[in-house]
Amino acid sequence: MDLVVGGGVVGLSIAWRLARAGRTVTVVDPAPASGASHAAAGMLAPVSEVTYTEEPLLRLGLASLRRWPSFAAELLAESGVELDYRVDGTLDVAFGTDDLAALDELAAFMDKLGLPVERLTGRECRRLEPMLAPSVRGGLLAPQDAWVDPRRVTTALLAALSKLRVPVIRARATELLREGEAVKGVRLAPREAGPYQEVLEADRVILAAGVWSGELAGVPVRPVKGQIMRLHSPTPLLTRCVRGTVHGASVYLVPRGDGELVVGATQEELGFDTRVTAGGVYELLRDARELVPGVTELELADVVAGLRPSTPDNVPLIGPWQGLTLATGHHRGGVLLAPLTAALVAGEEGELAELCSPGRYA
Secondary structure, three states, X not given: OEEEEOOOHHHHHHHHHHHHOOOOEEEEOOOOOOOHHHHOOOEEOOOOOOOOOOHHHHHHHHHHHHHHHHHHHHHHHHHOOOOOOEOOOEXXXXXXXHHHHHHHHHHHHHHHHOOOOEEEEHHHHHHHOOOOOOOOOEEEEEOOOEEOOHHHHHHHHHHHHHHOOOOEEOOOEEEEEEEOOEEEEEEEXXXXXXXXXXXXXXXXXXXXXXXXXXXXXXXXXXXXXXXXXXXXXXXXXXXOEEEEEEOOEEEEEEEOOOOEEEEEOOOEOOXXXXXXXXXXXXXXXXXXXXXXXXXXXXXXXXXXXXXXXXXXXXXXXXXEEOOEEEEEOOHHHHHHHHHHHHHHHOOOOXXXXXXXXXXXXO
């Protein structure tokens, strides 16, 4: 039996992939789909999020993006849950002269990498998205970037697992149980059903517990807090993802098919703090208003704070580690990398396995 510890989008995707392949699988999580996956915006944007020092992460992201069309279609067919999966691209915009120069440098870097992007003037940006601020000086369009609603994805995964009769045990794993060098199960915290701790045995334990992975297995994963808000409008303001740098901070706006507009996200090194703060809300609205002035007229529907599981190099940890299998440390890319992570855990995509091997921190 495979035991997946963690019920976010990564853990659920792994369990679904293994169960479809005929494996016996059990998932353990005290509150499935309620952590970072619940807070995430769902951008599938390896091109527009590329940075100068994260080319391995880019390779992983592009490989996973190629898997998303079939992943989404199969999940919809098996669960009956519409994912709001969209492929209209990401528009990265610039304001001042310095912003424009930085965008030009990024465009040149993308060109060297052979990435499909289109350089746009400010007028061309506003032609694509008329609600953009008049101060937009130019932009980059990454037409192959996509996005999805992570809350619908996890709902669909839970429904698909239910149809496959995969148990999802709502409990917290407190300890890894070892036999020699191998991890052969976990101990669970006491539940309402009884006063005693329960032990679950498995042939393989797959740790996909996000920021809690460090506490269980001592892996180099730390929490990075992100506050994110959801606005609602009867008429969508945007047709594609828009992002930009405002006051030195990155901000993005992700439209949903039902009129929701997701605005995110702060990046705060505050440990396991999940408080929503007035300052975080203010910063998000202030910066989003610079991009799209009309956001201040929208209804504020939801504000949450999530904890991204981050590694020192921002590349996830996927593969063998001290007697178990890791699938954690996805930082901002958990939703994007979920299909690829499931494939790696299932033994596919071997040529990419070295990029995210936990052995680099052995």
